[in-house]
Amino acid sequence: MNQEKLKFLKETAKDVRKKILLEIYSAQSGHPGGSLSCADVLTFLYMEVLNIDSQNPLDPFRDRFVLSKGHASSALYAILSIKNFLPQHILKDFRQCSSILQGHPDMKRTPGVDMSTGSLGQGVSAANGIALAGKIDKMDFRVYVLIGDGELQEGQVWEAAMFASHYKLDNITYIIDLNGLQIDGKTEEIMNISPIEQKFASFGFKTIEIDAHDFLEIETGLNQVKLIKKKPTVVIAKSIKGKGVSFMENNPNWHGTAPNSEQFEKAIRELEEKYV
Numbered sequence: 318m319n320q321e322k323l324k325f326l327k328e329t330a331k332d333v334r335k336k337i338l339l340e341i342y343s344a345q346s347g348h349p350g351g352s353l354s355c356a357d358v359l360t361f362l363y364m365e366v367l368n369i370d371s372q373n374p375l376d377p378f379r380d381r382f383v384l385s386k387g388h389a390s391s392a393l394y395a396i397l398s399i400k401n402f403l404p405q406h407i408l409k410d411f412r413q414c415s416s417i418l419q420g421h422p423d424m425k426r427t428p429g430v431d432m433s434t435g436s437l438g439q440g441v442s443a444a445n446g447i448a449l450a451g452k453i454d455k456m457d458f459r460v461y462v463l464i465g466d467g468e469l470q471e472g473q474v475w476e477a478a479m480f481a482s483h484y485k486l487d488n489i490t491y492i493i494d495l496n497g498l499q500i501d502g503k504t505e506e507i508m509n510i511s512p513i514e515q516k517f518a519s520f521g522f523k524t525i526e527i528d529a530h531d532f533l534e535i536e537t538g539l540n541q542v543k544l545i546k547k548k549p550t551v552v553i554a555k556s557i558k559g560k561g562v563s564f565m566e567n568n569p570n571w572h573g574t575a576p577n578s579e580q581f582e583k584a585i586r587e588l589e590e591k592y593v
Contacts, residue, residue, distance in 0.1 A: 385440025
């Protein structure tokens with residue numbers, strides 16, 4: 318990756334984070350911590366990996382993305398607006414009753430959303446179904462599904478992992494947003510999910526670990542998954558909850574709390590100063 322592309326990705330990720338904060342501040346509702354932690358991975362996916370076209374959002378040959386951790390919808394809407402699936406001015410309508418930008422993604426109302434999600438664990442199964450359908454129809458699209466680390470406490474995730482391995486779904490990639498926190502605190506204290514790499518390997522997955530905030534590692538990891546045959550892949554993306562905003566980072570209190578005007582302004586200033 319050259320410096321020009323790296324700078325572009327950093328600038329785009331900064332814009333994603335600013336849009337996340339704008340959405341949640343405008344709604345006075347939402348989930349900033351886990352949305353900010355996955356901003357870099359989503360930026361790289363949408364800007365460099367996914368074969369998608371806002372002019373043909375239902376192209377049957379397009380790649381698919383499923384946000385299984387549906388409460389991070391503000392991050393998805395932010396990047397979809399940058400990719401011209403959504404007009405940017407409607408981000409301020411986030412979580413309003415009349416808006417197409419609901420708290421959890423709605424595939425029937427929101428362009429660019431491939432699967433409605435929200436109840437944790439279910440998005441993984443849906444992504445598996447899309448991937449298997451692609452195999453049956455002999456189509457070469459790929460499916461990426463973003464999973465929260467707290468979501469790994471759901472039994473359905475592991476049923477889905479067994480399914481993906483059994484059907485040798487080498488066209489699907491699970492991405493774990495491993496920020497170590499959930500609404501009530503540290504995942505290791507509430508319901509320990511470790512060792513993640515060994516668990517997925519035992520289910521028959523190729524496992525790849527990356528720094529979720531290092532674009533060079535994200536690029537290497539997501540390029541590698543395309544080379545894996547006859548088994549699914551999981552990318553374990555080690556992230557920081559609330560990444561980019563000092564008072565939100567590694568603080569579970571920002572799992573589902575909206576900033577007030579002073580906090581919003583401070584957060585935007587920090588992003589402008591840090592990501593230059």
